[in-house]
Amino acid sequence: MKRIKLTIDGKKITARPGTMLLAAALSRGIWIPNLCFIPEAELPFGGCRLCWVEVEGEKDPVTACSRPVREGMAVRTRGQRAERLRKSAFELLLSRHHLDCRNCPKNKNCGLQEIAGRCGYPLKPGRFAREIPGLPVDDSHPKIIYDPNRCVLCGKCVWVCQTKREGVLDFSRRGLACRISTFADRPLGETRCGGCRQCVDICPVGALVRKK
Ligand code: FES
CATH class of the missing domain: 3.30.70.20 (Alpha-Beta Plaits)
Known part of the structure; x- marks a missing residue:
């Protein structure tokens, strides 16, 4: 099966079609904060809201655990908008x-x-x-x-x-x-x-x- 090519924080990686961004990143040693992600689960739960990332060309940040990889995707894990959402989610969990x-x-x-x-x-x-x-x-x-x-x-x-x-x-x-x-x-x-x-x-x- 043809693999999808994408970049995360400038690093070129490939992943099988249908792989979630978070799984693709983690499997290549790119860490994105997460607490609720289970690689073997059929569907992402998406409850912790910690895995926000920014995708070039998209207005709003997305959760990496629920976004499938796409050919040519360019992802930033520490952009300001994603970071703001992540920090708020983290503070809410701690509260x-x-x-x-x-x-x-x-x-x-x-x-x-x-x-x-x-x-x-x-x-x-x-x-x-x-x-x-x-x-x-x-x-x-x-x-x-x-x-x-x-x-x-x-x-x-x-x-x-x-x-x-x-x-x-x-x-x-x-x-x-x-x-x-x-x-x-x-x-x-x-x-x-x-x-x-x-x-x-x-x-x-x-x-x-x-x-x-
Ligand atoms: S890992 Fe929890 S919302 Fe994505």
């Missing part, structure tokens, strides 16, 4: 995230810390008011601890649980009340979750962690 890195099991292995470090963002919610859900930590499962106050709603745990395992985790509620939960909000330990911990492995922050 709902229990920021307590020192006591977080994912400290130094966290997607938010990585983005802050690589993009030069402070780990602060910036201009947005803090809206931590204030929900109880679910410690009921023998192998997993779920802290909804650290969740960034990237949906990766839902994808892995629904596609590969028991289908215990899902989104519930809407808007600011949206959260990852189980059927009827039952504690994880009272569900049929067998404890495969793929949700723990895929969680980019400290929301789902192994119980020691």
Whole structure:
């Protein structure tokens, strides 16, 4: 199959037709911030809004995880307009995230810390008011601890649980009340979750962690 030729930040790359820009970039070592992207997923979730890029000839920035590559495309990952949107999305995520890195099991292995470090963002919610859900930590499962106050709603745990395992985790509620939960909000330990911990492995922050 003929490969598509494009440039990202001046670097020439090729990709199979139908590949999303983000997947093409990451596979060539070009990093674009992202939290919700799952390469094997059939459709992009597009929830974190961190992967903004600018495409030459297009008025508005686009999310790289949901834009397929196109012949001759010229992409900039750090243009001013994309950067503004990305920083706002990052600050919004932090405004709902229990920021307590020192006591977080994912400290130094966290997607938010990585983005802050690589993009030069402070780990602060910036201009947005803090809206931590204030929900109880679910410690009921023998192998997993779920802290909804650290969740960034990237949906990766839902994808892995629904596609590969028991289908215990899902989104519930809407808007600011949206959260990852189980059927009827039952504690994880009272569900049929067998404890495969793929949700723990895929969680980019400290929301789902192994119980020691
Ligand atoms: S990676 Fe594109 S919106 Fe999350």
